[in-house]
Amino acid sequence: MRVALFITCFNDTLFPGAGKAVVTLLERLGCEVDFPLEQTCCGQMHVNSGYGHEAEGLHERFARVFGGYDAIVSPSASCTAHVRERVESIGGKVFELTEFLVDRLGVTDVGASFPHRVTFHPTCHSLRLLDVGDRPLRLLREVRGIDLVELEGARECCGFGGTFAVKNADTSMAMLSDKVRHVLDTRAEVCASADTSCLMHIGGALSRGRTGVRTMHIAEILAAQE
């Protein structure tokens, strides 16, 4: 199957590892991956910050760049939800990675091996805007050697919320400190998720606290063959 990778501006610029892992993973599963270089940003940040009119051009651009593909895969639940809702002509063809693997490719065992203790933070947008349900966990459970541990308060927001983390930094930190406490309680080596934006937030506190816990995009675990 030929698929287009919608990497998102955030991953492209700050977390290229997530994108590389998606490429590795999809190619291992027999997909032909294309990366349309004309892609930029889906406009979510503008819309959510109240600058919806600035995003209109970006929505049109998205539809133009990805218009020729039947399936578009993204390592971000948040951006997937945005284009699905806002880019009418093409939104229905965009899949968040775990949705694509489970629903379109019909696999849960992706041939990964990752012998580490891992906990999973299901981001708000993957839970409530995309309704991905337990798809990420079904994929992770099939990973060889993984010790997957449940995260208390998993469904609760980590406090990132885009510009919220900066505009209401104190409240954001109060939420984050509870999330981090729950992560530490699991004694996991790795906190994984389907959105690197939330992971940047959680990882920022894990790093500041010198906890030694790493954050990883779920694609990086599913691509791993350690």
Add this chain to the structure above:
Amino acid sequence: MSFKTAARETLQDAQLRRNIGKATTLIREKRLRAVAELPDWERLRDAGEAIKASAMATLPEQLERLEAAVTAAGGTVHWARDGAEANAIVASIAKRVGTDEVIKVKSLATDEIELNEALEAEGIHALETDLAELIVQLNPDDKQSHILVPAIHRNRAEIRALFEQTIARGQSLGNEASAIAEAARLHLRNKFLTVPMAVSGANFGIAETGTIGVVESEGNGRMCLTLPRVLVTLMGIEKVLPSWQDLEVFLQLLPRSSTAERMNPYTSLWTGVTPDDGPREFHLILLDGGRTQVLEDEVGRAALHCIRCSACLNVCPVYERVGGQAYESVYPGPIGAILTPQLRGLDAAPSLPWASTLCGACYEVCPVKIDIPSILIHLRGRVVREEQSKLTPEALAMKGMAAAFATRRRYEAAQRLARLGRGPLAKAAIPGWTAMRDLPEPPKETFRDWWKRERGEG
């Protein structure tokens, strides 16, 4: 004060955070169980949403039907454009009755228009009879912080101390909840039997029959509604329901969403006046108070569907940390963040639409399916458009970024800047971020540079 500043203050209060966290966690779990008992919960939500939408779409007609039915049943209907008009109507009734004291059953609408303060200025004391309202009222420095449980930020020990200093007049009450409640009961009972006038809110006003409904847990409300000679009900115009049958839906949705009970302990329904039973006089004040203005906003108007259950407060991670007082409104939490700026005007509370991470937990639980995150985004847009003439640093950054994202060449140039920690957004965002969190090391190459290196420009 902005939400950010108010929240910074309440976040300092560790006891408040513990009290609220404990209470909301408990009720969240109870609500899940109560809702799971109904196999048709989602269909009930759909029905609730549809009834509210149709009532709002035909509001003038419904209100006229309500007025006619109440009048036919022997009640008197008053129309109030704003709080000042409503307050004046209540005060004039009290003066005619000749009382300097009225008893009240919890009503957010009266809090919204600051009725107690207005009556006090006229020499009339309004005594709250709802236990939680009474707790807040007894402490002049306190403010309510929850729609349903205004004293949610207080624990038992704090309440006991407050009662011992006030209504129990120095008497020791012990640590039993029942003994603490008994002190309030004794204090209130005498008032129920002697005060000639009560003021209530309304959960529903049924246009078809002119019936007003109040649901509550303590029975203090029932006392107010049945014992005094004169009953005045203040109802926001959005509380109207077209037909009696609509109650079937809301009496299932409301208690399970608010107190996580199958049915609230007291449901009082009355239609006008009845000879030899209950109040001799009944007045219904229909309050606009900005509501028709909210109706003009096609997206924002769904906020008027709210049935004040407070489920959204109890699941909101922001509310759980900062408490209701940070919202500086009688309507706190997610619903307050969309209702307050609309009722008072965006310029009165411009920071509230940003008091959310858009996590969506509020929408998930709302019994009438108000899409709070979408309305927050819509209101952010309205605030930004009104501020845009000022061209704030943020507006300039957003414009700059939209321009940068418009072509691949500019986007790639902006990426190079961002990786150096420069550019408008990085400058605005980084101080607020790095005060408390580390930023990741910038990667050596972007994904697209890696792709081009590996696969070419293809």
